[in-house]
Structures are given as C-alpha cells and as structure tokens.
Amino acid sequence: MLRIDVITLFPEMLSGFLELSMMKRASQLEKVRFSFVNPRDFTEDVHRTTDDRPYGGGPGMVMKPEPLFKAIESVKTPESRIIHLSPQGKVFSQDKAEALAIESHLVFLCGHYEGVDERVIEHLVDEEISIGDYVLTNGALAAGVVIDATVRLIPGVLGGEGATxxxxxxxxxxxxxxxxxxxxxxxxxxxxxxxxxxxxxxxxxxxxxxxxxxxxxxxxxxx
Ligand SMILES: C[S@@+](CC[C@H](N)C(=O)[O-])C[C@H]1O[C@@H](n2cnc3c(N)ncnc32)[C@H](O)[C@@H]1O
Missing domain, CATH: 1.10.1270.20 (tRNA(m1g37)methyltransferase, domain 2)
Structure with missing residues (x-):
C-alpha cells in the first residue's frame, strides 16, 4: 500500500476529490492511504501563526519554518519521499508518475503565500515538482494533480491488465x-x-x- 500524506493549510481543497472516483476506489482497495497534516496544528501561539513577513522586505508572507519542520517530522520515516510542490521544480510527467507509483510513502508539501522558508527545502525536501510553467496561489491543487496521475498507475487501481x-x-x-x-x-x-x-x-x-x-x-x- 502506498501511503500519502499531504501537508497543507487547506485540506478542504483536496478532501472531496480524494473521496471520489478512482481515488476512492484506490483507498477502498487498500492500494493507497491518504492523510492530511495541517501545519497549523504544529503552532504554539494563540493565533496559530504559520506565516510571517520576509526578511529583507518585499511583498507577501512566507510560511514559517517551525510548523513545517514539525509537520514533516511527524510523518517522516526512512522510506518517505518528501516532495515540495513548487513552480521552481522539475515539470511533472507520466514518467515521474510511474516512478512515484512504486514508492511506499509520499509526503507532499504544499506552499502558500510567497512560498515556504528556504530552510525547509534545503534540509527536509527530497525533490521539487512543478505542474507547469505558471504560478498557482497554493500547492494543494498541484498535489492533487500529481496524486491523481500517480495513484491511477498503481497496479490494480484501474482494473483490467494493461489499462494504461x-x-x-x-x-x-x-x-x-x-x-x-x-x-x-x-x-x-x-x-x-x-x-x-x-x-x-x-x-x-x-x-x-x-x-x-x-x-x-x-x-x-x-x-
Ligand atoms: C504563489 S506560489 C509561490 C510562488 C513563488 N513565490 C515563486 O515565484 O516561485 C504559492 C505556492 O503555490 C504552489 N505552486 C504555485 N505554482 C505551482 C506550480 N506551477 N506547480 C506546483 N506548485 C505550485 C507552491 O506550493 C507555492 O509555494
């Protein structure tokens, strides 16, 4: 079974999608297990703050390192592949989906605002994936695209040998x-x-x- 953890401030953006059609079938067949991790649950202040202003100035906000380090570490095992969805990553492809479909644990880190503190990428992320040369507001939809293309390739999910x-x-x-x-x-x-x-x-x-x-x-x- 492929375990997939999605680290996102907006689980609602994906929860419905993961309960429908092929994703639902894959879960029911126990080919995959989806879980969400919300960085807000790893904050310690009363406002549950996950973002702050950028050092050096400039527009927008940056996702703080502490909640992201703790969120990733709460699910990370030696088998985990930690993937940051980012417009700066390698552009996603069918070959990549095939490679991800044979992993045992995928952790998708979804950015928001201007993105995540660079130290998270440097010290915890194994690779960055982009879904194309354009900028989304948030990484959750990008994670959904990668998850869909990957999970349908797990043998037995689509049914019918050679379906893909x-x-x-x-x-x-x-x-x-x-x-x-x-x-x-x-x-x-x-x-x-x-x-x-x-x-x-x-x-x-x-x-x-x-x-x-x-x-x-x-x-x-x-x-
Ligand atoms: C507004 S974007 C940040 C863009 C970043 N400041 C840049 O210019 O590279 C917010 C989040 O959306 C996600 N995102 C945006 N575009 C994406 C893409 N093409 N592929 C994957 N994720 C994307 C990433 O998780 C990113 O952290």
Missing amino acids: EAESFSSGRLDHPHYTRPVEYRGHKVPDILLSGDHAAIAAWRKEQAVQRTRQKRPDLLT
Missing part, C-alpha cells in the same frame, strides 16, 4: 481515437474497421492512428 499501456505518453506517443455507441450520430459514422471484428486489423489501425496524431499534435514526442 496505450494511454498518451506511456509509449512515447499519444493515445488512439475512441468511439462508442451509437454507430452513427448526426450522420457521423464510427470508422468501419472498428466494427469489423478483426482484432489484428483494429490493433494495427489504432497504432497507426496513434502515430499519426502524435505527428500532428505533439511531434516533439517522436524525436
């Missing part, structure tokens, strides 16, 4: 097109080959379609 093999990026190309009933809708027909019952011909058509659309939409994947 033909998916976009899994073999360095995009997925083939998909069709379902009805066979004709508003005059638009499903390709005849898919109705032929010839499994080898269908497999060859799908492969060719996948390569063709990768060339059109994402030629960078083929180089």
